[in-house]
Amino acid sequence: MKTASPANGKPPSFDPADSQRIEISSPKEWAAGIPAVISAYKNVTSKAGPFKGTRLLSDLNQIEGFDCPGCAWPDPLNKRATFEFCENGAKAVADEATTKRADGAFFAKHSIRQLCEKSDRWLNDQGRLVEPMWLPEGAEHYQPIAWDSAFELIAKQLNLLDNPNQAAFYTSGRTGNEAAFLYQLFVRKFGTNNLPDCSNMCHESSGVGLGETIGVGKGTVSLEDLEQAEAIFVFGQNPGTNHPRMLGTLQDAKRNGAKIVAINPLDETGLKRFKNPQEVSGVIGNGTALRDLYLPVKINGDVALLKGLCKALIERDNKHQPVLDHDFIEQYCHGFDEFKADIEQTSWQDIQQGSGLSQALIEQVADIACGSKKTICCWAMGMTQHKNAVANIQLMTNFLMLQGNLGKPGAGVCPVRGHSNVQGDRTMGIWEKPNPEFLDALEQEFGFNPPRDNGVDAVETVHGMQQGQIKVLFALGGNFFRAMPDHQANEQGLSQCELTVQVSTKLNRSHLYTGKQALILPALGRTEIDTQVGGIQTITVENSMGVIQTSHGKIPPASDLLKSEVDIIAQLAHYTLKNDSVNWIALRDDYRLIRDHIANVIPGFENFNQRIDALGEFVLPNGVRDARVFLTATGKANFMVHSIDNVEVSEGCLLMMTIRSHDQFNTTVYTNNDRYRGVRGTRKVLFINKQDIAELGLHSGQKVTIRSHWPNDKASVREVTDFALVEYAIPRGCAAAYYPETNDLIPIDSVADKSNTPAYKSIVISLHASG
Numbered sequence: 048m049k050t051a052s053p054a055n056g057k058p059p060s061f062d063p064a065d066s067q068r069i070e071i072s073s074p075k076e077w078a079a080g081i082p083a084v085i086s087a088y089k090n091v092t093s094k095a096g097p098f099k100g101t102r103l104l105s106d107l108n109q110i111e112g113f114d115c116p117g118c119a120w121p122d123p124l125n126k127r128a129t130f131e132f133c134e135n136g137a138k139a140v141a142d143e144a145t146t147k148r149a150d151g152a153f154f155a156k157h158s159i160r161q162l163c164e165k166s167d168r169w170l171n172d173q174g175r176l177v178e179p180m181w182l183p184e185g186a187e188h189y190q191p192i193a194w195d196s197a198f199e200l201i202a203k204q205l206n207l208l209d210n211p212n213q214a215a216f217y218t219s220g221r222t223g224n225e226a227a228f229l230y231q232l233f234v235r236k237f238g239t240n241n242l243p244d245c246s247n248m249c250h251e252s253s254g255v256g257l258g259e260t261i262g263v264g265k266g267t268v269s270l271e272d273l274e275q276a277e278a279i280f281v282f283g284q285n286p287g288t289n290h291p292r293m294l295g296t297l298q299d300a301k302r303n304g305a306k307i308v309a310i311n312p313l314d315e316t317g318l319k320r321f322k323n324p325q326e327v328s329g330v331i332g333n334g335t336a337l338r339d340l341y342l343p344v345k346i347n348g349d350v351a352l353l354k355g356l357c358k359a360l361i362e363r364d365n366k367h368q369p370v371l372d373h374d375f376i377e378q379y380c381h382g383f384d385e386f387k388a389d390i391e392q393t394s395w396q397d398i399q400q401g402s403g404l405s406q407a408l409i410e411q412v413a414d415i416a417c418g419s420k421k422t423i424c425c426w427a428m429g430m431t432q433h434k435n436a437v438a439n440i441q442l443m444t445n446f447l448m449l450q451g452n453l454g455k456p457g458a459g460v461c462p463v464r465g466h467s468n469v470q471g472d473r474t475m476g477i478w479e480k481p482n483p484e485f486l487d488a489l490e491q492e493f494g495f496n497p498p499r500d501n502g503v504d505a506v507e508t509v510h511g512m513q514q515g516q517i518k519v520l521f522a523l524g525g526n527f528f529r530a531m532p533d534h535q536a537n538e539q540g541l542s543q544c545e546l547t548v549q550v551s552t553k554l555n556r557s558h559l560y561t562g563k564q565a566l567i568l569p570a571l572g573r574t575e576i577d578t579q580v581g582g583i584q585t586i587t588v589e590n591s592m593g594v595i596q597t598s599h600g601k602i603p604p605a606s607d608l609l610k611s612e613v614d615i616i617a618q619l620a621h622y623t624l625k626n627d628s629v630n631w632i633a634l635r636d637d638y639r640l641i642r643d644h645i646a647n648v649i650p651g652f653e654n655f656n657q658r659i660d661a662l663g664e665f666v667l668p669n670g671v672r673d674a675r676v677f678l679t680a681t682g683k684a685n686f687m688v689h690s691i692d693n694v695e696v697s698e699g700c701l702l703m704m705t706i707r708s709h710d711q712f713n714t715t716v717y718t719n720n721d722r723y724r725g726v727r728g729t730r731k732v733l734f735i736n737k738q739d740i741a742e743l744g745l746h747s748g749q750k751v752t753i754r755s756h757w758p759n760d761k762a763s764v765r766e767v768t769d770f771a772l773v774e775y776a777i778p779r780g781c782a783a784a785y786y787p788e789t790n791d792l793i794p795i796d797s798v799a800d801k802s803n804t805p806a807y808k809s810i811v812i813s814l815h816a817s818g
C-alpha cells in the first residue's frame with residue numbers, strides 16, 4: 048500500500064504566496080513590441096546565464112540550430128531571419144537551459160508528501176532533473192538508482208504482466224521523430240497499441256473531424272498560403288500568447304490585403320494589434336491592426352455560428368448571387384443536398400440564441416467570406432475541447448467547402464498545433480488507433496505481427512487504471528497527472544498501478560502521484576548536444592504545416608547522467624524484449640539508421656537522410672492540398688449534418704472555459720502574471736461579465752468558491768476556493784479561469800463525442816461567496 052500522497056487526494060492548487068499581491072489592470076491593446084523583447088532576453092539570461100542565454104537565442108529555429116521546444120508554429124521554408132523566435136519560445140528555452148538542478152540531494156531533503164504541498168511553479172523552479180530516481184514501494188523519498196537497475200526494474204515489471212495490454216505508454220508532444228518511431232515500434236513489439244498521447248487532450252477532435260470530412264487529419268495550408276489568403280478566420284485561438292510568431296504571418300497577410308476575423312469569447316490582445324519587434328515601426332510605431340472583425344461568440348456557441356454563416360451563404364446563393372462554388376461541390380463533394388436542407392431548416396432564432404451573436408453580425412462575416420476567393424480557417428483549443436468539438440471542426444471545413452476553399456493556393460484548413468512535435472509523433476505512429484496500412488508496413492519492415500486491436504487513449508487509460516486493468520504507466524515526457532482532468536480519478540487509478548515511469552526534464556506533479564513504485568528517468572532536452580557512439584546526433588520534427596525539419600542540440604547537457612529519449616527507449620527495448628531481431632543498440636548509436644527504417648515504413652519519408660542532408664527540411668505530401676484527393680469513405684469531401692446542441696447551463700450557473708496565461712507552457716507555470724489580460728501576482732482569478740457579477744449578487748474583486756456541476760457525478764463536490772472575480776469583456780453567462788489549477792473541476796467522463804477529448808472548455812459552474 049502506498050502512503051506517500053496526501054490523504055485528501057487534492058493537489059494544492061496554488062502558490063501559498065499567490066493572491067497576496069493581486070494587481071488587476073485593463074487588458075492590453077497591442078501585443079509584442081519592446082516588452083516582449085525585454086521579457087525574452089530577461090528570461091534566458093536570468094535563467095541560463097548571459098553567455099549561454101545569448102548563444103541559445105542565436106541558434107533558436109536556425110537551419111543549423113535547434114527547433115524551438117515551444118509551440119508547433121512553422122519557420123519560413125529554406126530561409127530564416129537573424130532572430131527567428133518569440134518571447135514565449137525564449138521562455139521555453141530558458142526553462143530548459145536553467146542552471147538550477149533538482150538532484151539526489153534535493154530528493155533526500157524533500158519527501159513526496161512535502162513536495163505535494165508545493166505549487167506547480169515551485170516544482171518547476173527547482174531546475175533540471177539530473178539523475179535517475181526511484182521511489183520504492185512505501186517510501187517517502189525518491190532515491191538515486193543506476194540506469195541499468197532502472198531498466199531492469201521496468202523490464203521485470205513489464206514481463207510480469209499477464210498481457211501487454213496491462214501497460215500504457217503515454218507521449219507528450221515534445222518527443223522528436225526518431226524517439227517516437229522507436230517508441231511505438233517497441234510498444235507494438237511488446238504487444239500493445241496502448242499509446243495514449245497529449246493529442247488525445249488537444250487536437251484529437253481536429254484529427255477525427257477532418258478525417259471524416261476530407262480524409263486527412265492534418266491541416267492543408269502552408270505559411271505561403273496564409274500570406275496569400277484574402278480572408279483568415281481565427282477560431283478559438285490565442286496566438287499572441289500560444290503561437291506568437293503567427294502574428295507576424297497575420298501581419299504579412301494583412302499587408303497583402305487579407306481580412307482577418309477573430310471568433311472568440313475573449314477579444315484577445317494578440318489579435319487586436321501587433322507591434323513586430325523585428326521592424327523599426329514595430330518598435331517605435333503603433334504597429335499593425337490585425338483583426339477586421341471580432342465576434343464575441345458564447346463559449347460552445349460555434350456550431351450555431353457556423354451554421355449561421357453557412358446559412359447566410361446559402362441564402363445569398365439561392366438569391367442568385369454567385370456565392371457558392373458549385374463546380375467544386377459537384378466534382379469533389381458528397382452530401383451537399385442533405386447539408387443544405389439541414390441548414391435551411393435551422394432558424395435564425397436558434398442560430399442567434401446558440402451563438403449569442405446577432406444575424407446582422409453573422410451577415411457581416413458572410414460579407415467578408417463573399418469578398419474572398421481564398422479563405423483559411425485557423426483554430427486551436429477553443430474549438431477542440433468541447434462536447435461537440437468534432438461538429439465544430441466539420442462545420443468549419445464545410446463552410447470552406449461551400450466556396451471551394453480546399454486544395455488551392457491561399458485557402459484551406461489550418462489546425463494550429465500545440466507542442467512542437469505533436470504532429471510528428473502521430474506521423475511516426477504514436478496512436479492508439481493505428482491504420483492497417485501503417486501496421487502492414489511495420490510488419491513488412493520488421494518481420495513481426497503488430498497487435499491489430501485499438502489501444503487506449505488518455506481518458507481510457509485513467510479508466511483502465513481505475514479498474515485495475517492497466518498496471519504500468521510509462522510516460523515519455525509530459526505531466527499526465529496534471530494535464531488530465533479529474534485528479535481524484537487519476538490519483539485513484541495511478542495509486543493502484545504497480546509501476547509508473549516518467550521520462551522528464553523538469554520536476555512536476557506526475558512525479559508525486561505515482562504507482563506503488565515509481566521512476567524518474569532524466570532526459571536530454573532539445574537545446575542539448577546529443578552525443579552517441581556514432582557521433583553527435585541530429586533529430587527531426589514536423590511542424591504544424593507538415594514540414595520536416597532537423598534540430599541540433601547546441602549546449603552541453605545539464606548532467607553527464609542524462610540520456611537522450613532515443614537512448615532510453617532503445618535500452619528499454621533491449622532489456623525488455625529478449626533475443627529480439629531488432630538491434631536496438633545499433634539504432635541508438637546512429638539515428639540515421641532509425642531514419643532509414645522510417646523511410647521504408649512511412650509514405651513521404653523516402654530518402655529521408657539524403658533529403659535532410661541536402662536541405663535540412665522538406666515538405667510532406669498532402670493529397671488534399673496538392674491534388675484535391677480526398678481519402679474518405681466516399682472518396683469525396685463530405686458535408687456533415689450537425690444539430691445545435693449547446694451544453695445545458697441551468698439558472699444561476701455559468702459556462703467556464705480553462706485557458707492559458709501568457710506566462711505558462713501547459714502545466715509549467717513560469718510566473719503568476721498574465722501581461723496581456725492585465726493580471727499580475729495571481730492565477731487565482733475568474734474572468735466574468737460585469738452584469739453577471741451584479742446579477743449573482745457578488746462584487747468585483749470578491750473571493751468566491753467555484754463549484755462545478757455534472758449530471759450523475761461520482762464525486763460528491765468538485766470545487767476550488769478563494770478565486771477573485773475579475774470583471775472582463777466576456778459574453779454573458781460565460782467565465783474563464785486558468786488551466787491546470789482548475790482541472791479538478793472537470794469529471795473524467797466529460798468528453799467530446801467521437802474524439803474522447805476532455806471537454807476542458809465547457810464546464811458548468813456555480814459561484815459561492817467565500818467565508
Ligand SMILES: Nc1nc2c(c(=O)[nH]1)N[C@H]1C(S)=C(S)[C@@H](COP(=O)(O)OP(=O)(O)OC[C@H]3O[C@@H](n4cnc5c(=O)[nH]c(N)nc54)[C@H](O)[C@@H]3O)O[C@H]1N2
Pocket residue numbers: 117118119135249282283284285286288289290310311312313315344345346347348349427428429430433464465466704705706707708709711712713714808
Ligand atoms: N506560451 C505558450 N505556448 C503554447 C502553450 C502554452 O501553454 N504556452 N501550449 C501549447 C499547446 S499544447 C497548445 S494545444 C496550444 C494552445 O493554444 P490555444 O488554443 O490558443 O490556447 P488556450 O489558452 O487553450 O486558448 C484557447 C482560446 O480559445 C478561446 N475559446 C475557449 N472556448 C471557446 C469557444 O467555445 N469558442 C471559441 N470560438 N473560442 C473559445 C479562448 O478564449 C482562448 O482564446 O498552444 C501551444 N503553445
Ligand SMILES: Nc1nc2c(c(=O)[nH]1)N[C@H]1C(S)=C(S)[C@@H](COP(=O)(O)OP(=O)(O)OC[C@H]3O[C@@H](n4cnc5c(=O)[nH]c(N)nc54)[C@H](O)[C@@H]3O)O[C@H]1N2
Pocket residue numbers: 219220221222245246248249250428432465466523524525526527529530531550551552553554555570571572573612705706707712713714715786787789790807
Ligand atoms: N483544463 C485544461 N487542461 C488541459 C488543457 C486545457 O486547455 N485546459 N490543454 C490540454 C493540452 S492541449 C495538452 S497538449 C496537455 C499537455 O499535457 P502534457 O504534454 O502531458 O504536459 P506538459 O505540461 O506540456 O508537460 C510538461 C513536462 O514535460 C517534461 N518535458 C519538457 N520537455 C521535455 C523533453 O524534451 N523531453 C522529455 N522527456 N520531457 C520533457 C517536463 O518534465 C515538464 O514538466 O494538457 C491538456 N490539459
Ligand code: SF4
Pocket residue numbers: 108115116117118119120131132133134135136137289290291292293
Ligand atoms: S512561435 Fe512557437 S515555435 Fe516559434 S519561437 Fe514562438 S514558441 Fe517557438
Ligand SMILES: [Mo]
Pocket residue numbers: 245248249250464465466
Ligand atoms: Mo496541446
